[in-house]
Amino acid sequence: MNKPGSVSPSTHAPIAPAGPPAGATVCTACALLCDDGVVHRAEGRFEHLCERGADAFGRAAAATCPAATIDGRPAAVAAAIAAAARRLGGARRVLVTGLNDVTIEGVTAACDVAETLGAALAPADEDSRHPGGPTIARCGEITAAWEELRDRADLVIFWGHDPAGSQPRFVERFVAPPLSPPRRTIAVGTTPLCDPPSSDHVHLPLDDDDDDVDLARLLLASILDRPRGVVSPRLEAAAATLHAAIDAARCVAFVTGRPDPHGLSRCGVIEIVRALSRRLPAFEIPLDAPPLAPNAAGAAMALTWRYGTAAGAPRAVAGGATPAPQGRPVDALGLVTAGGVDAILAVGRLPPRLDDLFRGQIDPRGVIRIAPAIPDGAGDGVFLRCRELFDETGTLLRADGRTVELTGGTDDSLPSAVALLAAIHERLVAAIALGPEGGTA
Ligand code: SF4
Known part of the structure; x- marks a missing residue:
């Protein structure tokens, strides 16, 4: 066994790779957040990306779904924002979830919405199902x-x-x-x-x-x-x-x-x-990041900073949160399966298992989704497409604590998740200012 103090780091000779190549972009298809990929979208050519990363960029380029739908019908984005605010504002028990597939700025904007609604807030991962x-x-x-x-x-x-x-x-x-x-x-x-x-x-x-x-x-x-x-x-x-x-x-x-x-x-x-x-x-x-959670570490950090726990808040209120009963973390899936939720705002992609369970558990008209793609056959509910995470500007946190800045990609034809959340929030605040007689949005 090596003796204490017998190791000198200088005895190692790391041969570090060169920095990212010119024109490199951050891949957000997994929590590794590789920053050395070069994407030639027009030619469908990718350098330094694995199959999953290339698939993600290729799928985004090929997406043809509408920018928004309301109850299965294509809609203008402004109309979908108004419908989302109306349904969220009219619900009594809202859950705001997702969060692992958006920037830290997006998580913060989702917290603003949750606090205005007094909603429960929980990231969509399964860790919190195993408290402790x-x-x-x-x-x-x-x-x-x-x-x-x-x-x-x-x-x-x-x-x-x-x-x-x-x-x-x-x-x-x-x-x-x-x-x-x-x-x-x-x-x-x-x-x-x-x-x-x-x-x-x-x-x-x-x-x-x-x-x-x-x-x-x-x-x-x-x-x-x-x-x-x-x-x-x-x-x-x-x-x-x-x-x-x-x-x-x-x-x-x-x-x-x-x-x-x-x-x-x-x-x-x-x-x-x-x-x-x-x-x-x-x-x-x-390396235990859940799938479809490129910014799980960033979401955990943002929630911890705001509410004192990475698990979110059983009821988000401005400047803090209602303490969870007996210190138990908030469990998005548990809240939904217990029948305690009548509307859900999901921001970013959800793990397929949770997506299916959420859809089966609450009135579909109360489901508000903000994500880069609208699933085939999406029916009741409000779907708003945001740009892909790799096309966003903002901040991510890699799982080892390194900050990764997104500087915007080449496709800004869709609004950012932050902009959509801010627009919904603005409508909710305006509706509250009008009072019960003014209706919602
Ligand atoms: S999916 Fe993207 S971030 Fe993940 S390993 Fe592949 S290239 Fe890197």
Whole structure:
């Protein structure tokens, strides 16, 4: 094992890639927010984008749906804004949700609407359905910027998670770049990585996803030289391989991100990283962003700043929020399935599972959607198209805390989500000023 203070970062020789090429744009098709893609829309040609990113840009260019619909019929944007304000203002229990697929400025504008309506506010992710688990797991975690991994970590351990599915270019951009001395990688999990990032790569197979919890306990005991108890020979061998690799490393990164509703897997990694960090640079790279949530970190930050919790507010009011009962986080899905919502304002794309559930649970006429695309066969409700996130101007927060500025793309034919929210908000405020006799919008 390396002795404390024996590691000098200067012994590493990162070979950092050059900055983004000229004309590069930010891809917002996943939480990686790659800033080196070059898009030639007219020719349908894309450089430095994965298949998912190229699909997102290509789909946007091909979209032909109307700018707005009211109850299934194409409508003028102004009429749809008025209808949205009328329905939201006339509802008694409104939920404002989505939020992970818009800029921080968009989240703030959605908060303004929620506060004017006294609405519940909750991002559309499923983390909040497991109160406590993920949050507890994150206590005491040591994380680092993704560039830190790229430039320093000579041992990268993929802990039950292959980023190829969630953030397709993570390995290419942050693990595959050469390092001197060469980087070693290990994947722990039931299946090997789709695309191993180095020639010095090992897969340590597990029988079951949850076996990584036992493996973490065993590895920690091994690192701290504590009794290990009775364990399976396979886990014993995996722990020995990991321990030997850690002993030979100068800087260790653990990449996590598998579904972990109760936080047990994350908790195990956090304990290992904390133990290791007393003797060498060690950190975790959590990659657990939900799908269709490129700005989940930004939404969480904006909500925390405004309401003291990333889970939103059970009833948003200006300057704060009504405290959640018994400190439980707001759960968008739970509110809807409990039948406590009669109108919903969803901003940005929703994960398909939540989209289906929301649609099936409340009167469709009370559904107000602001998103870049209107689904085929959209019926009752008000749909307003905003421009794609990559065509917006504004601020995003990458999952590792780095701010990403969007400077606007090439297509401004649709309004921004912020502009649509501001227009709805303006109508609501005007209706309130008129009082009950003045009607809504
Ligand atoms: S990895 Fe994600 S952000 Fe990067 S190009 Fe692919 S979809 Fe876009």
